[in-house]
Amino acid sequence: MLKRKKSSCHGSTEMNIEGLKKVVLVGSPNVGKSVVFGNLTGMYVTVSNYPGTTVEVTRGRLTKGSDTVAVIDTPGMYSLLSITEEERVARRILINSRPDLTVQVIDSKNIERMLHLTVQLLEAGLPVLLDLNLMDEAESLGVKINTEVLQARLGIPVTATVATDGKGMDELKNIILYQKVSEPEPPFKYGPLIERAIREIEKNLHNDYGISRRAVALLLLQDDREIRESVGEREGEKSIIIERIVQRTRDNVAEPLNYIITMERQDFIKSLLIDSLTCESPVRLPLREKISRFTMHPVAGIPVFLMIIYLLYEFVGVFGAQTAVDFLEETVFGQYINPVANRIVSSIIPWKVLQDLFVNEYGIITLGIRYAIAIILPIVTTFFIAFSIIEDTGYLPRLAMLIDRVFKKIGLNGRAVIPVVLGFGCDTMATMVTRTLETRRERIIATLLLALAIPCSAQIGVILALLSGNTAALGIFILVMSAVFLFVGFLAARLLPGEKPLFYMEVPPLRWPKLSNVLTKTYSRVEWYFKEVLPLFILASILIWAGKITGIFDLTVTLLSYPTRWIGLPPEASKAFLYGFFRRDFGAAGLYDLKTAGTLDGVPLVVSIITIALFMPCIAQLSMTIKERGWKMAVGMAAFIFPFAFAVGYLVNIILNGLGMVL
Amino acid sequence: MRATDRAEEILEELWILIKEKEINPVTVSDLSIDSKAPELKELLELRYINLSGERIDLTSKGLKEAEAAIRRHRLAERLMVDVFDIRRSLMEEKACQFEHLLRKEVEESICTLLGHPKVCPHKRPIPPGKCCAKALKHPKSIVSSLAEIEAGSKSIVAYLITRDERKLQKLMSMGVLPGVRIDVIQTYPSHVFRIGHSLVAVDTEMAEDIFVRRVK
Structure with a gap:
């Protein structure tokens, strides 16, 4: 997961790594690459106990005394033959950066599986250092690895680490900095059929692909699309001969070549x-294993899930959205900042019009900054703390596996829980993370559902504050939102063509979250969030101010008051809807003001909350949707979402009134 | 009376041309023998085929016999690959010798041992026998798909269905490879199994492509 935008990645300039020795970290997902990276460079990358969370690349520097090398972190990859977008990204970096050293970080307890990538890296002719990470977990499971023997057998440096505790890191640094690792020979020979095909393909490859010809040949035999295309482009006529060799080899065997090569x-x-390698199986089921099974149990898993939701509610909904918001809103802003700001501004600026830009009803300080700091900040912070804890325990993949069947009905698979749950924190971040989903169809459905039916923490916080003490209203809200989520997802899955999703996922062990990791992660997420949000809030304040002067604001509010009235709301609510176009939580916060003023309550309150909750989340999310899914798709979604939101509001209003509900 | 091995192979050839390659009409020139071959005469005598000019057809009796022969051939191939672990390059020859040894009773036990496989190693369908229909009701064979394995059982991967390479690659990247030990932990809502020292969850569609042999 990413905490920052690319442009603001490391201050104003990209870290300069020109001319330095280049070290690239690679490895399967969830083996601790990011922790190793952090240890090596002293830089923090969002680390989680969830496979596939590094979507972009991070660069840093490892310095010791006068020696410095550049370190590049990559998304997780199981194999050089890539399935997912992350794997393609990782491979591209590996190939394009022409590393002087490739450090493969592995999960020691699964060494057998992890060595497949090692073999491929060696075949690619890359100088490799093997880092046996998570050594503590391996040892506790009775797995013992003799690094010296392995080192001799592989002919590359091998070292053991426990990156989370910093164990073995000094040795790793020393090898990276001072040991000369040469380009390896292919580690072994395949059967005659494959070897012959490799030889013949190699003969016809005349260009440089950044990896050895042998590796290119193997990838071609394994039918890797990207490599095939690039060979087709660069080798011209020779590529036809190569295709023929591949085809002939394929015809000679019963199984796919990929299978044979892997075997x-x-x-x-x-x-x-x-x-x-020696393995002793532990005698009894460790407690951790028992808890793990409990969380995955189809029946027992439900109370566990509800318990987590309840704790989340208490922490984010009650403590964050009520206690902390009340304090910041009423005490800090109400008693101190607002009066002081009003006084100062009015003493410096004599013109009422200009005063309004900063203070009073819609001022930058009294509206923009107050919303951002007093209402949004405490909620988002508490949410991200909770999310980081849940993420680090490894609970999310378990939830993914429990929910897969439901998600299949809406065209997604269990893996989509990550963007969805993250969406409850920040839809913009979640939209970015949808790129980890495998098929285009899944990415579109997930983006649509995030934009429509997943309210972000800021908004949920405000909603919870609005509905506090009104359980029936809260129940209706949750019911309607869930129904919309499932209904729209179900329809989208029917309407969108494409491959059916498959679910497969490694479930990491349950781990105790580390406080320092939770805090740094929360910090970097809140920071990312704030950089996204605060300028928008200020911009909204300015636009509203400008709109007020020019009369556009009032005109738009009047226009919006029609649909507002159709769905049974007081016309004042249209102001909140206008804010809602900027950010739905901003809109919801506008509703909060209306409720406090006593103009909005009961059924209209619920209707307005549902309508705003279905709006597109915010301008940032819209621009992320454009970036990830393209203009057409983003505009199409917006054109569907806003009218749909009002339509649902209209329906809910009719139904609740028809039933004679009093809330 | 039974057809000779050679005649049986012609019968199989004919079946593949008609049923799988959907060639209509099949003529003698499509076959690997000429019209004077003794095998043709034999098949005519057994009333497995009809000959009208160059055109050659399977009788209903011949069709049944041919299907059974194909089934034995492909089962033999599976047996070579999955159980005897014979090199794939040698498989064809051995399977050809073996299929003629497979008679009815043996054929059913072998099919059961293999877990009533649906395709041969070349991915071509194996015509189902009576035992396959029965097995659908009582899936208790030695080799069966992971989707049918109950929680708590220990097994070893026998083979993967390799038809869908998209699934195959995913399974292999998780470390699911023939010879690897798999312990099923739970089967609902997803199939969760321990492989090596990690836990993997897959949906039923993926689990159906993993065939395992149970171990005590």
């Missing part, structure tokens, strides 16, 4: 580990 690697790896 041969597996045999080699087994022979490699024979005298360097």
Whole structure:
């Protein structure tokens, strides 16, 4: 997951790594690459106990004394043959950056599986250092690895670390900085059929691909689309000969070549580990394992889930959205900042018009900054603390596995819980994370549902504050939102063509969250969020101010008051809807002001909350949707969402009134 | 009376041309033998085929016999690959010898042992036998798909269905490879299994492509 936008990644300039020795970190998802990176460079990357969370690339520097090398972190990849977008990104970096050293970080307890990538890196002719990470978990499971034997067998430096505790990091740094790692020879030979095909393909490859010809040949045999295309472009006529070799080899065997190649690697790896790996199976089921099974149980898992939701509610909804908001809003702003700001501004600026830009009803300080700091900040912060804790325990993949069947009905698979749950924190961030979903169809559905039916924490916080003490109203809100989520998802899954999603996921062990990690992660997320939000709030204040002077504001409010009245709301609510176009939480906060003033309550309150909650989340989310899904898709979604939101509001109003509900 | 091995192979060839390649009409020139071959005469005598000029057809009796022969052939291939672990390059020859040894009773037990496989190693369908229909009701074979394995059982991956390479690659990236130990932990709402020292969750569609052999 990313905490910052690319442009603001490391201050104003990209970290300068020109001319330095380049070290690239690679490895499967969730093996601790980002922690190793943090340890090496002293820089923080959002780390989580969830596979596939590094979507972009981070660069840093490792310095010791007068020696410095550049370190590049990559998204997780299982194999050089890529399935997901993350894997393609990782491979591109690996190939394009032409590293002087590739550090493969592995999960030691699963060394057998992890060595497949090692073999591929060696075949690619890259100088490799193998970092056996998570050594503590391996040892607690009775897995012992003899690093010296392995080192001798592989012919590359091998070192063991526990990156979270910093164990073994000094040695790792020393090897990276001072040991000369040479380009390796291919670690083993395949059967005659494959070897012949490799030889023949190699003969026809005349360009440089950043990895060895042998590796290119193997990827071609394994039918890697990207490599095939780039060979087709660069080799011209030769590529036809190559295609023919691949086809002929394929026709000679019963199984896909990818399968055969993988099986041969597996045999080699087994022979490699024979005298360097010992496993004793632990006698009893560790407590951790028992808890883990409990959280995944189809029945017992439900109370666990509800318990987590309840704790989340108490922490974010009650403590964050009520206690903390009340304090900041009434005490800090109400008693101190607002009066002081009003006084100062009116003493410096004599013109009422200009005063309004900063203070009074819609001023930058009294509206923009107050909303951002007093209402949004405490809610978002508490949400991200809670989310980071949940994320680090490894609960989310378990939830993914529990919810997969439901998500299949709406065209997604269990993996989509990550963007969805994250969306409850910030839809913009979540929209960015949808790129980890495998198919275009899933990415579109997830983006649409995030934009429509997943209110972000800021908004939920305000909504909870609005509905506090009114359980029936809250129940109706949750019911309607869930129904919209499932209904629209169900329809989208029917209407959108494309491959059916498949669910497969590694479930990491339950781990105790580390306080320092939770705090830094929360900090970097809140920071990211704030950089996104605050300028928007200020911009909104300015636009409203300008709109007020020119009369556009009143005109728009009047125009909006029609649909507002149709759905049974007082005309004042149209102001909140106007804010809602900027950010739905901003709109909801506008409703909050109306409720405090006593103009909005009961059924109209619920209707207005539902309508605003269905709006597109905010301008930032819209621009992220444009960036990730393209103009057409984003505009299409907006054109659907706003009328749909009012339509649902209209329906809910009719139904509640028809039932004679008093809330 | 039974057809000779050679005649049986012609019968299989004919079946593939008609049923799988959907060639109509099949003529003698499509076959690997000429019209004077003794196998043709034999098949005519057994009333497995009809000959009208160059055109050659399977009788209903011949069709049944041909399907059974194909089934034995493809089961033999599966047996070679999955159980005997014979090199794929040698498989064809061995399977050809073996299929003629597979008679009815043996064929059913072998099919059961293999878990009533649906496709041969070349991904071509194996015509189902009576035992396959029965097995649908009582899936208790030695080799079966992971989707049918109950929680708590220990098993070893026998083979993966390799038809859908998209699924295959995902499974392999999770470390699901023949010979690897898999312990099923839970089967609903998703299939969760321990492989090596990690837990993997997959949906039923993925689990159906993993065939495992149970271990005690």
